[in-house]
Amino acid sequence: MAIPEGLSITKILEKKSTASLQIETLGSFEVTLNGNKIPDSAWKRDTAVQLFQFFITSRNARAMHKASIIDRIWGETNEKAGNRNFKAALHQLTKTIEPNKINREDQNFIIRQGLTYRLDTSQVWMDIDALDDLIIIGNQCMNDQPEEALVAYQQAVDLYRGIYLPNRIYEDWCADERERIQVLVLGAMMSLAKLQLSRNPKETIRLAIRALQIDPTWEEAYRLQMEAYLSEGNRPLAVKTYRKCQQILQQEFEIDPLPETRRVFEKVRG
Amino acid sequence: MSNQKETTSFVIRFTQKMYQDDQDETQIQWRGNIRHVQGGEEKRFSDFGKAMEFIQSKLAELTLESLEDKPAEEQKGILSKSFNLWKKVALDAPKLVIQTIKDPMAQVEQIQNQVKEVIDQNIEPEINQWRSASKTDFQELMAAVNKIAGEVKDLNEKVDKLSNKKKK
Numbered sequence: 001m002a003i004p005e006g007l008s009i010t011k012i013l014e015k016k017s018t019a020s021l022q023i024e025t026l027g028s029f030e031v032t033l034n035g036n037k038i039p040d041s042a043w044k045r046d047t048a049v050q051l052f053q054f055f056i057t058s059r060n061a062r063a064m065h066k067a068s069i070i071d072r073i074w075g076e077t078n079e080k081a082g083n084r085n086f087k088a089a090l091h092q093l094t095k096t097i098e099p100n101k102i103n104r105e106d107q108n109f110i111i112r113q114g115l116t117y118r119l120d121t122s123q124v125w126m127d128i129d130a131l132d133d134l135i136i137i138g139n140q141c142m143n144d145q146p147e148e149a150l151v152a153y154q155q156a157v158d159l160y161r162g163i164y165l166p167n168r169i170y171e172d173w174c175a176d177e178r179e180r181i182q183v184l185v186l187g188a189m190m191s192l193a194k195l196q197l198s199r200n201p202k203e204t205i206r207l208a209i210r211a212l213q214i215d216p217t218w219e220e221a222y223r224l225q226m227e228a229y230l231s232e233g234n235r236p237l238a239v240k241t242y243r244k245c246q247q248i249l250q251q252e253f254e255i256d257p258l259p260e261t262r263r264v265f266e267k268v269r270g
Numbered sequence: 271m272s273n274q275k276e277t278t279s280f281v282i283r284f285t286q287k288m289y290q291d292d293q294d295e296t297q298i299q300w301r302g303n304i305r306h307v308q309g310g311e312e313k314r315f316s317d318f319g320k321a322m323e324f325i326q327s328k329l330a331e332l333t334l335e336s337l338e339d340k341p342a343e344e345q346k347g348i349l350s351k352s353f354n355l356w357k358k359v360a361l362d363a364p365k366l367v368i369q370t371i372k373d374p375m376a377q378v379e380q381i382q383n384q385v386k387e388v389i390d391q392n393i394e395p396e397i398n399q400w401r402s403a404s405k406t407d408f409q410e411l412m413a414a415v416n417k418i419a420g421e422v423k424d425l426n427e428k429v430d431k432l433s434n435k436k437k438k
Contacts, residue, residue: 075276
């Protein structure tokens with residue numbers, strides 16, 4: 001399968017240094033404007049950060065009506081209070097990310113059309129978009145260009161420094177994006193671990209352990225870890241990994257490992 | 271508009287596992303993970319009933335929290351209503367999931383009937399209220415209608431995809 005037109009690992013990584021706004025959302029929230037990191041104190045109010053993170057989360061949706069935004073983020077019952085909150089947050093947000101804007105024609109990151117708003121991502125580099133694109137390349141190259149897939153997955157996994165917007169784990173407007181990214185990353189980790197099995201089994205073990213830290217019931221990770229220990233000649237650790245898998249699946253789902261995993265275990269036992 | 275204190279959200283992840291058993295027959299297994307967003311708690315399940323129990327316990331907490339200041343008698347009455355509502359959801363939801371997997375078209379028909387029922391029972395009597403609606407009310411209504419239209423479109427696309435898959 002061919003890589004979609006205009007998409008390349010180099011371009012994705014280059015955009016990070018050329019985009020005027022860089023946004024990191026995985027593991028922590030950091031924004032860099034023209035090479036300078038915006039300090040936390042510059043945001044003044046949390047609602048401005050919240051509004052910006054909401055725009056980032058809904059970047060692929062159509063422009064959203066102000067009332068919907070207020071409802072989704074703050075669930076404000078009082079219309080006046082909601083509008084006041086939105087106005088103050090938007091004012092602080094644009095002041096923080098567009099500090100030198102003098103004229104209306106100057107570049108805008110937040111696009112307003114009537115009462116709808118959206119984030120213009122053309123001059124923005126975001127770790128989540130880079131992650132998405134790198135995984136697309138990895139998936140497309142997995143069968144025919146494994147070396148290219150390996151680089152793409154590796155870059156994607158390196159970008160994943162933790163969950164999406166960790167300071168918003170109790171808010172529901174970003175829960176689906178967090179879940180989407182986590183499942184995507186687990187898949188990429190497993191594909192990379194598979195590619196590394198014949199090249200560098202130690203890396204397969206490391207990736208499997210990392211995936212199990214995210215989700216201790218991800219059975220494929222146990223299987224790959226067992227295979228990697230086996231290829232390293234470390235049967236005792238392969239057996240220990242199987243026992244751990246058995247115990248977790250029983251404890252969490254009351255089920256046994258899949259036949260595929262049991263077959264690897266039979267191989268381990270010789 | 272809703273109030274955040276009256277909102278509770280859940281993220282459910284299903285993982286499908288297909289495998290050949292010892293008799294070489296294809297078997298399917300579902301593993302689930304449910305997370306309560308506002309509380310952060312998580313539960314894994316292979317029986318959908320366990321997920322329902324988890325949701326029920328969180329909804330009961332929500333109802334109890336909002337009843338803190340009410341007299342005991344009133345608390346009892348509202349809790350009983352809340353449990354009855356939940357009982358209906360808990361009985362219907364697993365059926366809904368299974369039916370969707372088995373026959374997406376029949377499911378859509380059922381949803382359409384439910385929508386019609388809701389319109390007949392609720393929208394018609396309320397329509398008179400909108401005759402004296404303000405501009406803001408009207409804009410709110412339009413935003414809601416647009417949102418519903420978008421969701422119906424997405425739902426139709428999903429159903430088409432599922433139906434096509436089934437035909438294949």
